[in-house]
Amino acid sequence: xxxxxxxxxxxxxxxxxxxxxxxxxxxxxxxxxxxxxxxxxxxxxxxxxxxxxxxxxxxxxxxxxxxxxxxxxxxxxxxxxxxxxxxxxxxxxxxxxxxxxxxxxxxxxxxxxxxxxxxxxxxxxxxxxxxxxxxxxxxxxxxxxxxxxxxxxxxxxxxxxxxxxxxxxxxxxxxxxxxxxxxxxxxxxxxxxxxxxxxxxxxxxxxxxxxxxxxxxxxxxxxxxxxxxxxxxxxxxxxxxxxxxxxxxxxxxxxxxxxxxxxxxxxxxxxxxxxxxxxxxxxxxxxxxxxxxxxxxxxxxxxxxxxxxxxxxxxxxxxx
Numbered sequence: 592x593x594x595x596x597x598x599x600x601x602x603x604x605x606x607x608x609x610x611x612x613x614x615x616x617x618x619x620x621x622x623x624x625x626x627x628x629x630x631x632x633x634x635x636x637x638x639x640x641x642x643x644x645x646x647x648x649x650x651x652x653x654x655x656x657x658x659x660x661x662x663x664x665x666x667x668x669x670x671x672x673x674x675x676x677x678x679x680x681x682x683x684x685x686x687x688x689x690x691x692x693x694x695x696x697x698x699x700x701x702x703x704x705x706x707x708x709x710x711x712x713x714x715x716x717x718x719x720x721x722x723x724x725x726x727x728x729x730x731x732x733x734x735x736x737x738x739x740x741x742x743x744x745x746x747x748x749x750x751x752x753x754x755x756x757x758x759x760x761x762x763x764x765x766x767x768x769x770x771x772x773x774x775x776x777x778x779x780x781x782x783x784x785x786x787x788x789x790x791x792x793x794x795x796x797x798x799x800x801x802x803x804x805x806x807x808x809x810x811x812x813x814x815x816x817x818x819x820x821x822x823x824x825x826x827x828x829x830x831x832x833x834x835x836x837x838x839x840x841x842x843x844x845x846x847x848x849x850x851x852x853x854x855x856x857x858x859x860x861x862x863x864x865x866x867x868x869x870x871x872x873x874x875x876x877x878x879x880x881x882x883x884x885x886x887x888x889x890x891x892x893x894x895x896x897x898x899x900x901x902x903x904x905x906x907x908x909x910x911x
Contacts, residue, residue, distance in 0.1 A: 599699055600692035604722055607696060611703035617716040620682040620737075630718035632683045632735060639682075640736035640743065642673040648728040656771050657786040659698045662730070663705025664787045669810065670734035671713040672790035672863040676808040678744035678799025679736030681713045681792065686720035687731035694728065702730070705787075713792050741799050744867070748804040749824035753868040755883035756875055758794040760784065761813055762837070762852060765859020766844045773848065781844055790863040797876040798867045806867035812858040814899055817866060817892045827890030828868075830857070830883040857899065 599607055612625040623631035646652060646669070652662045667684055674681045686706060690699060703717075710717055715734075767785030776782055790808065798806055805824055807816050817828045837852050845852035868885055869875060886893075893899070 597695055597697065598693050599690060599696050602696040607699060608722060610696075611700055612717075615707060615716065617718065618683075618714065621716050621718045624716065624718050625720075630683070630685070632718055634682075634737065636738045636740055638738055640674050640677050640679040640738060641733065642670055642736075643731060643733045644669045644673070646730045646732075652786075654698070654728075658705075659701035660705035660708070661783075661786040663702040663707075664709040665705075666702075666730045666732050667706050667709035667713070667734075668788050668790055669863060670732045671709070671715070671792055672788070672808040672810070672865070674734050674736035675790060675792045675795030676744075676806050676865055677736065677738070678741055678795050678803065678806060679738050680796050681715045682735045682737050683715050683718040684710050684735070685733040686717055687723075687729075687733075688720065689723045689725035689729040691726060691728075692724055702728075706732075709787075739796070741796075744795075744799050744803050744806040746805050746807055746820045746823035749820050749826050749828070749868040749885050750804055751826055751885050751887060752871050753804055753885040754871055754873075754875070754881050755817075755828055755830070755866070755868055755885060756879045756881050757809070757813075757864050757866045758798070758876075758879045759791045759809070759864025760789070760862050761809065761835070761864055762841055762855035762857075762859050762862070764788060764861035765812075765855040766841055766850075766852065768859075768861075769848055769850060769855070770844060778840060778844065781840060785861065788861060788863040791865060791878060794865050794876070794878055798865065798869075798879065801869065801876045802873055803867040803869055806865060809860065809862055809864045809866055811860040813866065814857050814892050814894070815860070820866070820868070821890075821892050824885075825889050827886035827888070827893065828883060829886050829893045829896060832895055834880070834882045836880070857894065
């Protein structure tokens with residue numbers, strides 16, 4: 592490949608790294624950013640919340656469905672959401688990026704621009720990473736967070752009698768995926784929810800301060816992820832469909848596609864809303880809404896007191 596063909600091979604690894612890191616402003620938590628063997632990030636609490644997600648082209652995103660910028664935003668968003676779900680404040684992200692040699696350098700630059708934009712929305716920067724060659728685009732993001740002297744909010748603290756609540760949208764990404772699979776690109780708001788989630792990052796620490804007993808981010812579907820809380824806490828969780836928000840737009844899309852929007856809300860993943868349980872008589876933080884209750888020990892997840900009759904959400908290596 593010629594040096595001026597516009598590909599990553601023509602651009603070169605170090606020139607590409609320089610192109611996506613030069614001129615970027617780092618937040619105060621990043622004491623030493625890209626350019627050395629490792630970054631240095633402040634950890635005032637003395638503990639570090641750490642999480643990693645991998646996005647694979649053709650599995651988690653398609654460049655004929657999403658812009659490179661949207662792919663970059665999504666890669667960061669799914670990680671910062673996990674940090675928030677622990678009740679922590681994000682501090683930085685690290686990026687591992689792989690792509691074929693003939694990938695246009697502009698695609699990589701736009702993906703990185705999306706990463707920086709979403710990191711900025713989360714109050715952090717991209718403090719380092721690595722780029723390598725591969726047969727397809729693979730993005731691995733590691734996010735770090737600070738508990739700010741609080742205990743982490745895990746999946747295992749829910750207690751019978753607690754209130755079950757959510758913050759953020761449910762069902763929108765699943766509706767957007769259904770639209771894209773039918774070959775359509777609108778309504779744009781629904782489709783963009785699939786292309787790039789908008790997790791409510793501040794809601795995690797807010798829930799922790801308000802006394803949340805357990806919390807999780809909704810990546811694989813509401814019922815599937817609540818199942819993790821039920822198992823870890825050895826409790827039952829009952830979702831009240833009358834308390835769920837099904838927007839007019841979801842109803843319109845469901846009607847147009849002959850689909851049940853309630854099913855998207857209950858089983859659709861990739862919205863990255865937060866679900867948490869709270870003591871029964873405490874006021875919920877702003878933006879959180881009640882959707883159910885914690886019931887008897889060891890009874891799993893039910894919907895309006897009954898077992899839900901459909902698959903509960905996404906699981907890798909299973910047929911979908």
